[in-house]
Amino acid sequence: MPVWHWYLGAANQTGEAKWISTVTPLDIELPKVALIGLGVMGQRMLKNMPQHGYFWPSTAWDPSSDACESARKLHPDLIITTNPAAAINNSDVDMVYIATPPKSHGKYALMAAKAGKAVYCEKPLGTDSVDSRILVEKMTLMGARAIVNFSLASAPAVNALQSAINDGSAGTVNSVDILLHFGRWPRDWQQSAKWLNKRAEGGFTRETFSHYAYLTQRLFGKIDLLRASTIYPTDDTCAETHAMALMDCTGIPIKFNGGTGGIANSGADRIEYIVWGSKKVYKLYNWNQLSSSDGRGWVRHLKNIADTRVAGYFSTLDNVREFFRGEHHSMPSLDDALKIQDLVESILVGGDK
Structure with missing residues (x-):
C-alpha cells in the first residue's frame, strides 16, 4: 500500500499540487x-x-x-x-x-x-x-x-463571495442572475457521456444550473420557484434546449436564463452568477473566477491563487477529509441535495414538452 508524504496546506491555496520531500513521511495507511x-x-x-x-x-x-x-x-x-x-x-x-x-x-x-x-x-x-x-x-x-x-461548495471564489456578502462589502443584495449558454450540449469534454443529452437523466439544468441553485441556497436560504418555462426538441428523448425560471429566496429575486445552440464548440460558453448588491456587483464566472465592480470598472479577485480550478478541487477534498474524520466541513448533505433536486425537476416540467 503506497504511503505518501503529506502536502503542506499552503500548496492548496496557490492551486499547486506539490509533494514536500523534506517532510518526514508518516507511516500510516490512507x-x-x-x-x-x-x-x-x-x-x-x-x-x-x-x-x-x-x-x-x-x-x-x-x-x-x-x-x-x-x-x-x-x-x-x-x-x-x-x-x-x-x-x-x-x-x-x-x-x-x-x-x-x-x-x-x-x-x-x-x-x-x-x-x-x-x-x-x-x-x-x-x-x-x-x-x-x-x-x-x-x-x-x-x-x-x-x-x-456540488462543485461550488468549497471553491475559493465562493468563499470570497460569501465573505463579501456577510461583511457588508456588497451592500444590500437586490437580486441574483444565473446566466448559462452552451454552444453545444454536451460540452466538448463531455461528448462521451451520451446520457447528458437525454431528457431522462441529462440536460444543462440538472448538470450545471443545479450547482448554482445550491450556491444560492447556501448564500441566501430557501428557494421558492415562482414560474418556469422550458423548451424541448420535437423528439421525445433529447434534453431541454432552453430554460428560464424566476425564483424568490428570502425576498431576493433570483433569475435563471439558460440555453444551447450557436457555434458547435464550447469555446464561447457563458457561465455567470451575478450578485447585484447596493455597494458592489459580484460576478462569479467560468466556475472559479470572481470579479467585482462599484461602477468604475471590474476588479479581479483571487490573483494570489495560481490556478483557482485546481485550488477548488483540493479545497473540496479538504472538506471531504473533514467529513470523513467526523469534523466540521462545508460539503452538502443529502437534505441539501434533495431540495435542489426538487427545484430542478420542477423547472424541467415547467414548459412545453
Whole structure:
C-alpha cells in the first residue's frame, strides 16, 4: 500500500499540487476509496485524490471497458472489479465515491451505506423526487454517513463571495442572475457521456444550473420557484434546449436564463452568477473566477491563487477529509441535495414538452 508524504496546506491555496520531500513521511495507511463510475468525473477524482494526498483510490467499477482502460493508465494500482457490488463491499474500502449517471446514484448510495461505508455521491441524488425522498429517509434511519458533491461548495471564489456578502462589502443584495449558454450540449469534454443529452437523466439544468441553485441556497436560504418555462426538441428523448425560471429566496429575486445552440464548440460558453448588491456587483464566472465592480470598472479577485480550478478541487477534498474524520466541513448533505433536486425537476416540467 503506497504511503505518501503529506502536502503542506499552503500548496492548496496557490492551486499547486506539490509533494514536500523534506517532510518526514508518516507511516500510516490512507483511507481507501472505491470509485463507482469512471467517466469524466470519476477519472477527475481518480487523478485528484492521489495529488491531494489524503485518500487512496483502491478499487473501481465501470461498465465501459474503454473507461476502465483509461483509468488504469491514470492509476496503474487501481483494482477494477467485474461488478459494482464487489468494489463497494471490498473489506478494505472505507468510502465509496459514486459518479455514474443519475438514475443509479440512489441504488449505489444505499448499497454503500448498508455495507457501512462513508458515501460521497455526485449530484443529483436521482431524477425522481419521490424516490430520492425515500432514499434520504432510509439512509437517515440507517445513520448513514453521506455527502453530495456540488462543485461550488468549497471553491475559493465562493468563499470570497460569501465573505463579501456577510461583511457588508456588497451592500444590500437586490437580486441574483444565473446566466448559462452552451454552444453545444454536451460540452466538448463531455461528448462521451451520451446520457447528458437525454431528457431522462441529462440536460444543462440538472448538470450545471443545479450547482448554482445550491450556491444560492447556501448564500441566501430557501428557494421558492415562482414560474418556469422550458423548451424541448420535437423528439421525445433529447434534453431541454432552453430554460428560464424566476425564483424568490428570502425576498431576493433570483433569475435563471439558460440555453444551447450557436457555434458547435464550447469555446464561447457563458457561465455567470451575478450578485447585484447596493455597494458592489459580484460576478462569479467560468466556475472559479470572481470579479467585482462599484461602477468604475471590474476588479479581479483571487490573483494570489495560481490556478483557482485546481485550488477548488483540493479545497473540496479538504472538506471531504473533514467529513470523513467526523469534523466540521462545508460539503452538502443529502437534505441539501434533495431540495435542489426538487427545484430542478420542477423547472424541467415547467414548459412545453
